[in-house]
Amino acid sequence: MKFDRNILITGGAGFIGSCVVQFMVKKYPNYRIINLDKLTYAGNLENLVSVEGESNYEFVKGDILDQPLVESIMRDKQVDGVLHLAAESHVDRSITNPDEFVMTNVLGTLTMLNAAKAVWNGDFDNKLFYHISTDEVYGSLGETGAFTEDTPYDPKSPYSASKASSDHMVRAYFNTYDFPIVISNCSNNYGPFQFPEKLIPLAINNLKTGKPIPIYGEGLNIRDWLYVEDHARAIDMIFHNGKPGETYNVGGHNEWKNIDLINLLCDIMDRKLGKEDGACRSEITYVADRLGHDMRYAVDSSKLSGELGWEAKENFRERLEETIDWYLENESWLENVTSGDYAKYYEEKYG
Numbered sequence: 001m002k003f004d005r006n007i008l009i010t011g012g013a014g015f016i017g018s019c020v021v022q023f024m025v026k027k028y029p030n031y032r033i034i035n036l037d038k039l040t041y042a043g044n045l046e047n048l049v050s051v052e053g054e055s056n057y058e059f060v061k062g063d064i065l066d067q068p069l070v071e072s073i074m075r076d077k078q079v080d081g082v083l084h085l086a087a088e089s090h091v092d093r094s095i096t097n098p099d100e101f102v103m104t105n106v107l108g109t110l111t112m113l114n115a116a117k118a119v120w121n122g123d124f125d126n127k128l129f130y131h132i133s134t135d136e137v138y139g140s141l142g143e144t145g146a147f148t149e150d151t152p153y154d155p156k157s158p159y160s161a162s163k164a165s166s167d168h169m170v171r172a173y174f175n176t177y178d179f180p181i182v183i184s185n186c187s188n189n190y191g192p193f194q195f196p197e198k199l200i201p202l203a204i205n206n207l208k209t210g211k212p213i214p215i216y217g218e219g220l221n222i223r224d225w226l227y228v229e230d231h232a233r234a235i236d237m238i239f240h241n242g243k244p245g246e247t248y249n250v251g252g253h254n255e256w257k258n259i260d261l262i263n264l265l266c267d268i269m270d271r272k273l274g275k276e277d278g279a280c281r282s283e284i285t286y287v288a289d290r291l292g293h294d295m296r297y298a299v300d301s302s303k304l305s306g307e308l309g310w311e312a313k314e315n316f317r318e319r320l321e322e323t324i325d326w327y328l329e330n331e332s333w334l335e336n337v338t339s340g341d342y343a344k345y346y347e348e349k350y351g
C-alpha cells in the first residue's frame with residue numbers, strides 16, 4: 001500500500017507516545033505510523049492493543065542510540081516525519097541515576113538527529129523532525145507568572161538538564177544545517193497508561209493496595225496538569241501546522257498544589273472504593289522532600305492558541321475521575337507493570 005506520509009514515532013509504547021500513536025493511526029489511515037521503542041521498564045505494548053492489527057501501524061523494538069537501525073528504518077520506510085518522544089522521563093530516577101538520562105535524552109536525541117540528517121541528506125522538502133520536550137527546562141517559578149517560549153532555560157534536575165540539552169541540540173541543527181525542526185514544551189500530563197511511579201497513578205495504586213500516599217515536603221509545590229489527549233491533539237497540530245524552527249509551549253492553565261490535588265483525588269477514591277469520607281485522606285504521609293524540588297510550573301500557551309488555534313479542552317475534574325476509573329478497572333495492567341510482568345507480553349507476542 002502506498003501511504004501519503006511515513007512517520008516514525010519514538011517512545012510510542014510509553015504513556016504519551018502510546019496516546020499519540022493511537023491518535024495518529026486512527027486519524028490518518030493514509031499515514032504509515034512506525035513506532036520505535038526499546039521497551040524499557042516504562043514502555044509497554046499492552047498500551048497499544050487497540051492499534052496492533054491496523055494496516056497502517058508497525059512496531060520496531062529498538063534503541064534510539066542505534067544509529068544504523070534508525071537509518072535503515074528511515075530509508076526502508078521512506079520516513080518523512082519524526083515525532084521524537086523516547087526519553088527517560090522520571091525526575092526521581094534522574095536524581096539516583098543521571099548518567100542514563102544523558103545517554104538516552106542527550107545522546108539518543110543527537111543520534112536521532114544524525115540519522116535523520118544522513119537519510120534526508122539535504123533534501124528537507126516536506127520533512128520535519130519534531131522534538132517533544134518539557135516545561136521543566138525553564139526551571140522553577142515564584143508565586144506569579146508563567147513560562148513563555150522566551151523564558152530563559154534554567155533546568156534544575158538531571159532530567160530537566162538532559163531535556164534542555166537535547167532541546168539546544170535540536171535548535172542548533174536548525175541554525176547550523178537548516179535542518180527542519182520544531183519543538184514543544186509541555187506541562188504535566190495525566191491520564192490512562194501512565195507508569196505508576198508518577199504522582200497521580202502512584203496515589204491511585206497505593207490507595208487501591210492499602211499503602212500510604214507519600215507527599216514530598218509540605219505538598220505545596222504546584223504543577224499545571226493537562227489531559228494526555230489534549231497533548232496528543234497539540235502534537236498533531238504542531239506537526240502539521242507548526243513553523244519550522246519554532247518552539248510552542250503547551251499547558252493546561254490548570255495549576256494545582258500537590259496537596260490540593262491529592263485531597264481531591266482522595267475524596268473521589270472514597271466514593272469509588274465505598275469508604276467513609278476522609279478515609280483516603282488519612283493515608284497521606286508527608287515524606288522527605290525531593291532533592292532540588294522545583295516549586296511551581298505554569299505554562300503560557302497563548303502562542304499555540306493564537307497561531308494554531310489549540311486550546312486545552314478537557315475538563316480536569318471529569319477527566320481525573322475517568323482516569324481513576326480506568327486504573328481501577330484495569331487491574332491486570334497495573335499488576336503487570338508493577339510486577340514487571342508486562343515484559344512477558346512482548347516475549348509471548350513477538351518471541
Ligand code: NAD
Binds near residue numbers: 039040063084133135
Ligand atoms: P514514558 O517514560 O512513559 O515513556 C518513554 C518511552 O520511551 C518508553 O516507551 C520507553 O521504552 C521509551 N524509551 C526509553 N529509552 C529508549 C531508547 N533508548 N530507545 C527507544 N525507546 C526508548 O514517558 P512519557 O511520560 O510518555 O514522556 C514522553 C516524552 O514526553 C518524553 O520525552 C518526556 O520528556 C516528554 N514529556 C512528558 C511529560 C509528562 O508529563 N509525562 C510532560 C512533558 C513532556
Ligand code: DAU
Binds near residue numbers: 223
Ligand atoms: O512538567 C512536565 C514533567 O512532569 C515531565 O517532563 C516529566 O516527565 C513528568 O514526570 C512530570 O514531572 P514531575 O516531577 O512534575 O511529575 P511527578 O508525577 O513525578 O511529580 C508531580 C509532583 O508531585 C512533584 O511536585 C513531586 C510530587 N510527588 C511526586 C511523587 C512521585 C510527591 O509529592 N510524591 C510522590 O511520590
